[in-house]
Amino acid sequence: MNKTYEIKSVSIPKFYKPIDIAEGKRLYQSRGCGDCHDVDGSGRTFIDDPAIGTFSGANLTSGKGGVLSDRSDEELAIAIRHGVGKKGKALLFMPSTDFQGMTNEDVGKLIAFLRSSPAVDKPQGNLKAGPLGRFLFLIGEIPVFVSAEVIDHEANHLTNITPSLSLEYGKYVASTCTGCHGFSLKGGPIQGAPPEWPPAQDISKNGLANYSELTFIQTIRTGKRPDGSEMKFPMPWQSLGQLTDTELKALWIYLQTI
Structure with a gap:
């Protein structure tokens, strides 16, 4: 849980057009980001169990307590796809295994939506592993606990993928x-x-x-x-x-x- 990772930064395309921001919003909603970060991006406690632990999504806005102003697009991409935050520290319960294959373009549009969203002042919720949560992680039953452990950080990311029936x-x-x-x-x-x-x-x-x-x-x-x-x-x-x-x-x- 305290391990750090060195992740090679990848340039993320910037998007400003309303159509691209709207697609970023759809990605945020359809990929379940709001389940942990709430509909407004301010974060919410999604597991609160004495045995498993208490886990809260980060505030992804530029408000007080939010991380957006303190992160570059490239750093946000690393958090999304690699489960790694500031100074290389692993993020807990960030399901980056779901997003590790997301294209640079989709990540860019998702980030563009976050940067266009209203600031919300809200401190980070509790983030604490319980005894059963730690045990299950140690025996390999909760890979998402530290998703950075199971992600191939050397894999190349697709620039884009064309939607198709394939x-x-x-x-x-x-x-x-x-x-x-x-x-x-x-x-x-x-x-x-x-x-x-x-x-x-x-x-x-x-x-x-x-x-x-x-x-x-x-x-x-x-x-x-x-x-x-x-x-x-x-x-x-x-x-x-x-x-x-x-x-x-x-x-x-x-x-x-x-």
Whole structure:
């Protein structure tokens, strides 16, 4: 938890046009950033459990207590994709494994949205590992606890990727799902979650056997499965419902190969 990392900085493109900032906002919302950093970017406590620990997302605005004014775009990109903060220190419970493959362009648009957002004065919430959280991390059950440990920091980042109905793009979108559904996307207990949270569903081809492309997309958009049952917390369908048709169709194509 106290280990430091040396990450090579990569130049991040700058975006100022309203259309690009709007895409950055959609990325923020659809990739679940608000689940930990709140809808306004000011941060929120997303786990508060005596055994697992207390974890709060950072204030990503330029207000008092926020980190935005003290970070360059390149430093923010390292935090997003590598799970590493200031002075090379690992960020706790930052799910960078979901974002390590994000393109330079998408990261740039996401950061452009953050820089365009109103400042919110709010101090950083508590960030403390509990005894069970530490134990589960030590035995490898919570990789996201220190995601920097499992990320290839030497990998080259794509400059951009063209949205298309392809396996490549579907895999790109699917990285958003690994934090809860696991690297294999076959579900199971959600890493670091309190015991009352239900396990994540298997979203491989077998797990989605009762879905068609159409009902899969409808489920993500409405929160209701084909059998009429509702998806419950912590499934962030409201966020994922903001994925584009191309993203969801490409995701479906990729999941069918697993």
